[in-house]
Amino acid sequence: MPEQKVIDVLLVEDDPGDVLMTREAFEHNKVRNRLSVVADGVSALQFLRKESEHADAPTPDLVLLDLNLPRMDGREVLEAMKSDERMRSIPVVVLTTSEAEEDVVRSYSLHANAYVTKPVDFDRFIDVVRQIDEFFVEVVRLPGR
Helix, strand or coil: CCCCCCCEEEEECCCHHHHHHHHHHHHHCCCCCEEEEECCHHHHHHHHHCCHHHCCCCCCCEEEECCCCCCCCHHHHHHHHHCCCCCCCCCEEEEECCCCHHHHHHHHHCCCCEEEECCCCHHHHHHHHHHHHHHHHHHCCCCCC
């Protein structure tokens, strides 16, 4: 079996419980990807642009983006990413509690690569994170990988 690729994942999530569940899902699934976490949209763009305290941040291979964030919401982050040539090619999975059709439509119109509603059940959440990881690590070819 070939060795699994390791990718850098940026989780943009303000809910500490969801951050913890995502970290636990990575550990539970033995995901070796490097997970960085920021808690709001402004910090996400600073991370992606390597500004401020994020000057040495890795360029993520994948962004897991919540929509409902403080300071700048996920829709604004997604719009900024996809309109910036340096960030445009980074795949973005919207991972949110919103099941609203308008959020789904808007996310895709802003060029999200996928829209996933967060399950509230922990075991289901772990399964969803595993499926996202498997798809982006084992199935999809990412730029530069």
